Amino acid sequence: MCALSFIPHAAAQNTPLISGGVGFFTSTNGGNTTYTPVLSPVLVAPLGQHLLVESRANIIESFFPKGSGQTGYTSSPFIALSYLQLDYLATPHITAVTGLFLTPFGTYNERLSPIWISNFQDAPLITSLGTMTGAGVGEMLRGSAVSTPKFSIDYAAYFSAKSTNMQFNAERSTGGRVSIYLPEKRLEIGTSYGRLLEGEQTNYFGAHVWWLPANSSFKLRSEYAHGTHSQGYWIETDYRLSRFGGAETLIGRLEPVFRWQQTFRNSPDPSDGLPSANTQRTDFGLDYHLPHEVRINTSYARQFSSTGNRNVWETGIVYRFLFPTWKGKE
Amino acid sequence: MNHWKRLAPGLLWMAGLPLLSQTHSVPSTAAASSTGQQSRSATAHAAHPTDGERVFEQNCSRCHNAPQGFSPRISGTVVRHMRVRASLSKEDEQALLRFLNP
Numbered sequence: 001m002c003a004l005s006f007i008p009h010a011a012a013q014n015t016p017l018i019s020g021g022v023g024f025f026t027s028t029n030g031g032n033t034t035y036t037p038v039l040s041p042v043l044v045a046p047l048g049q050h051l052l053v054e055s056r057a058n059i060i061e062s063f064f065p066k067g068s069g070q071t072g073y074t075s076s077p078f079i080a081l082s083y084l085q086l087d088y089l090a091t092p093h094i095t096a097v098t099g100l101f102l103t104p105f106g107t108y109n110e111r112l113s114p115i116w117i118s119n120f121q122d123a124p125l126i127t128s129l130g131t132m133t134g135a136g137v138g139e140m141l142r143g144s145a146v147s148t149p150k151f152s153i154d155y156a157a158y159f160s161a162k163s164t165n166m167q168f169n170a171e172r173s174t175g176g177r178v179s180i181y182l183p184e185k186r187l188e189i190g191t192s193y194g195r196l197l198e199g200e201q202t203n204y205f206g207a208h209v210w211w212l213p214a215n216s217s218f219k220l221r222s223e224y225a226h227g228t229h230s231q232g233y234w235i236e237t238d239y240r241l242s243r244f245g246g247a248e249t250l251i252g253r254l255e256p257v258f259r260w261q262q263t264f265r266n267s268p269d270p271s272d273g274l275p276s277a278n279t280q281r282t283d284f285g286l287d288y289h290l291p292h293e294v295r296i297n298t299s300y301a302r303q304f305s306s307t308g309n310r311n312v313w314e315t316g317i318v319y320r321f322l323f324p325t326w327k328g329k330e
Numbered sequence: 331m332n333h334w335k336r337l338a339p340g341l342l343w344m345a346g347l348p349l350l351s352q353t354h355s356v357p358s359t360a361a362a363s364s365t366g367q368q369s370r371s372a373t374a375h376a377a378h379p380t381d382g383e384r385v386f387e388q389n390c391s392r393c394h395n396a397p398q399g400f401s402p403r404i405s406g407t408v409v410r411h412m413r414v415r416a417s418l419s420k421e422d423e424q425a426l427l428r429f430l431n432p
Contacts, residue, residue: 014406044411052410089413092420110415111393144419149384154417183388212392293398324403 016045016325020056021116025316030308035063035073040082040115045325050089056082056114081167082113083135097140097158100168104140104156104177105130105192106206106223116320119238119257120283120299122312126232126263128273129225130175130194130204136160137170152181162198172197175204186212192225202228217242230274232263238287247289257285257299279305293320381422382429389416390426405430 020041027034039059046052060078085099102110109131112118128134140158147153157176163169174197179190192206206225212218217240224233238257246252263279270276285299294317301312390396390412400408409430413423 013403014410015401015403017404017407017411044407046407046410052414054411054414087414089410089420095414095417097414114394117394142414142417144417144422147419147422152388156417181388183384186388188392210392289395291398320397322397322400322404324401327403 014046016043017322018043018325019320019322021114021318021320023115023316023318025121026314027121028311028313030310030312032065032067037061038115042114043325052087052089053085054087055084058082084168091143093143093145094141095143097142098138100135100137100170101140101158103131103134103136103160103173103175103194104142104158105132105175105194105204106177106225107190107208107210107221108223109134112221115316116293116295116318119236119255119287119297120259120285121297121314121316122283122301124223124234124236124259125261125274125279125281126223126225126234129227129230129232130192130206132160132171132173132194132196133169135168135170136173137163137168149183151183154179154181177206179208186214200228227269227272229267229269229272230263230265232261232274234259234261236260240289248291253289255287255289257283257287259283259285275305275307277306279303293322294318295320380429381425382427385418385422385426386429389418389422392416402431 018041020039022040023038025036025038027036037060040056041059042054042056044052044054058078058080061075062078063073063075066072066074081100083099083101085097085101088096088098090096102113104110106127108124108127113123136158138158138160140156142156143154145153145155155176155178157174159174160170160172162172173194175192175194177190177192179188181188188208188210190208192204192208194204194206196202196204204225204227206223208223209220210222211220219238220235221237222233222235225231236257236259238255240247240252240255242252244251259282261281261283263274265274265276265278268276281301281303283299283301285297287298288296290296297314297316297318299312299314301314303310303312386396393416406427409423409427412418412426413420418426
């Protein structure tokens with residue numbers, strides 16, 4: 001949501017904005033092809049000096065083979081809120097969040113899940129560990145505990161009530177995340193904890209390492225998550241080829257991406273979202289950044305598991321938009 | 331213990347990545363050059379990076395590319411959104427706002 005250039009000399013204004021992405025994706029998994037148009041709008045509206053309303057929705061229509069020997073395709077609509085939250089900027093280091101918010105466990109759910117950010121169509125296999133339903137309904141405190149040129153520490157802690165409402169689906173749970181970032185090394189290390197406060201009262205632990213070296217287009221992101229019945233990790237790298245003549249050349253717009261992930265099943269649990277057997281998956285991708293905020297993503301994945309090996313081919317095109325909701329002050 | 335044995339290849343691979351990056355790093359002043367806009371602006375600021383530029387490179391750029399520009403009408407909204415999403419302190423928020431509205 002940040003931009004570096006082309007901002008005219010003018011006082012900053014707080015006009016509400018509409019942002020987000022619109023995309024069209026195809027996925028061929030084990031021989032079956034699915035077509036998925038997606039609209040994912042974000043609304044951000046400041047209220048006074050200390051309040052902010054934020055929301056993101058996902059509007060999806062999936063077209064997939066009928067199966068069971070039938071020919072042709074059928075479709076299924078899906079409309080859901082990712083988050084709808086009121087933020088109160090309480091102090092320079094504390095923001096209180098109320099409402100439906102993304103669960104602060106690991107990094108993927110909060111940072112990389114938007115379609116205009118993620119390098120791959122599919123979320124990592126371990127995404128559901130510790131994030132519960134992906135969102136919580138309740139209260140969260142977050143912010144920057146310390147920020148210096150040498151290091152910074154940020155935190156998030158939350159409590160969620162149980163909600164069975166279709167648009168506000170959440171488990172009764174608590175947890176949080178702490179990260180330390182070393183600017184000189186461009187290294188971030190963090191740990192997460194989550195506890196489901198119903199059923200088995202499951203505990204989840206997570207850790208993440210991000211490294212984006214200075215003066216390089218190379219990025220490394222990785223996460224590990226552990227639950228009672230399963231655990232796993234993913235490692236993702238990408239490298240924008242902008243060193244070959246600049247980021248806006250034919251070659252410089254290319255971005256090879258790679259992801260390696262493994263999951264381990266300790267005991268059966270159909271509800272934790274991980275594969276039922278130990279699984280290894282390797283994703284090779286190539287993104288192409290077109291002008292005007294358009295990106296093309298392509299990838300091939302090979303997944304190995306005792307329940308069967310499979311190939312996954314994916315392509316997609318995403319347009320990212322960002323504009324004011326109205327004209328605002330001159 | 332068995333799980334750690336199975337995790338070992340991935341962890342070793344991860345440990346070797348710094349060497350790979352050293353080989354392919356870009357010896358230029360274009361910090362965090364994920365887009366053309368970033369490259370041009372970052373080069374201009376590279377000699378004397380501001381606090382706001384530092385905040386941008388260390389927080390916003392970690393997750394996403396910069397948009398190709400937006401209206402100044404929403405720059406305050408964008409920065410406040412980033413304060414929450416990237417867990418910025420108020421000081422960092424103000425530095426970022428100055429950077430986007432010089």
